[in-house]
Amino acid sequence: MRPYTLHLSNFRYNLTVKTIKLANIGKCIYCLTSSHPLQTEHIIPYALNGPWILRRATCEKCAAITSSIELIILRGSLNLFRAGLDFQTRRKELRPTTWTLPVTRDGTEEIWTIPTTEYPVFLDLPVYELPAHQTGKTIERGINYVAHPLVIPNFQSVSEALKNRGVTSFTLKNTWEPHAFARFLAKVAYGFAVSFYGLDNLQEAYVLPYILDENQSDIGRYVGSDTTKPHEGKHFYEIDLFRRGLEIIERIRLFGTLPVPDYIVVVGRLRDPKNVV
Numbered sequence: 001m002r003p004y005t006l007h008l009s010n011f012r013y014n015l016t017v018k019t020i021k022l023a024n025i026g027k028c029i030y031c032l033t034s035s036h037p038l039q040t041e042h043i044i045p046y047a048l049n050g051p052w053i054l055r056r057a058t059c060e061k062c063a064a065i066t067s068s069i070e071l072i073i074l075r076g077s078l079n080l081f082r083a084g085l086d087f088q089t090r091r092k093e094l095r096p097t098t099w100t101l102p103v104t105r106d107g108t109e110e111i112w113t114i115p116t117t118e119y120p121v122f123l124d125l126p127v128y129e130l131p132a133h134q135t136g137k138t139i140e141r142g143i144n145y146v147a148h149p150l151v152i153p154n155f156q157s158v159s160e161a162l163k164n165r166g167v168t169s170f171t172l173k174n175t176w177e178p179h180a181f182a183r184f185l186a187k188v189a190y191g192f193a194v195s196f197y198g199l200d201n202l203q204e205a206y207v208l209p210y211i212l213d214e215n216q217s218d219i220g221r222y223v224g225s226d227t228t229k230p231h232e233g234k235h236f237y238e239i240d241l242f243r244r245g246l247e248i249i250e251r252i253r254l255f256g257t258l259p260v261p262d263y264i265v266v267v268g269r270l271r272d273p274k275n276v277v
């Protein structure tokens with residue numbers, strides 16, 4: 001079967017984006033309740049300019065859980081990247097306008113505070129191992145890193161400006177919570193599978209317990225990376241969906257016009273092959 005694909009290609013660093021409404025679900029896609037008020041679910045968060053939304057698709061309780069996962073990523077590891085590239089935000093007052101940068105100048109180490117717009121804004125998405133479900137490997141705990149390839153989209157202009165001010169080197173620091181980011185990827189993949197197949201056609205969503213319960217410890221079974229070299233693609237966001245038998249597998253690229261890794265998520269199993277395209 002040809003992969004089913006969602007691509008968002010109409011911007012590179014112009015991050016203005018139109019919302020794309022995919023479906024009105026009428027149930028919480030996480031706990032299946034239909035008796036509580038339901039909210040909109042962004043497959044990729046609003047704060048990353050995610051265009052795809054499922055309407056009436058999450059209850060307040062589950063939205064609190066998924067938001068808490070997203071906040072770890074958005075206000076943590078991706079905070080500078082979001083500010084530097086000026087992604088949309090509902091909380092402009094929380095956006096950092098300056099950032100500290102350890103530099104070496106004239107052989108001396110100094111800490112500079114510089115505007116985010118002049119900062120070497122960087123992206124260092126983690127590369128994981130392939131999902132253990134694919135390789136047959138046993139995962140005892142968590143998820144295993146392979147690398148953190150570094151991308152600095154504005155490297156040339158910023159490094160020239162720093163060089164002109166006598167800087168010979170600078171240090172970039174970031175913190176990732178690999179388990180939280182894997183849960184984030186699981187959530188993106190699950191939302192997309194629901195939008196394509198419909199909630200009722202999923203017999204089992206392998207990733208659901210990992211999204212809802214942070215104590216599920218072996219998320220590397222179902223979430224990982226394609227460990228081939230990170231590469232630049234055509235689309236800023238790209239989600240491709242494949243099937244292997246009844247199993248649903250997705251390939252996800254975030255910020256794909258930069259050289260980033262492809263993530264692989266084994267989402268779950270379908271109930272009824274008759275309903276499958």
Ligand SMILES: [Zn+2]
Binds near residue numbers: 028
């Ligand atoms: Zn719910």
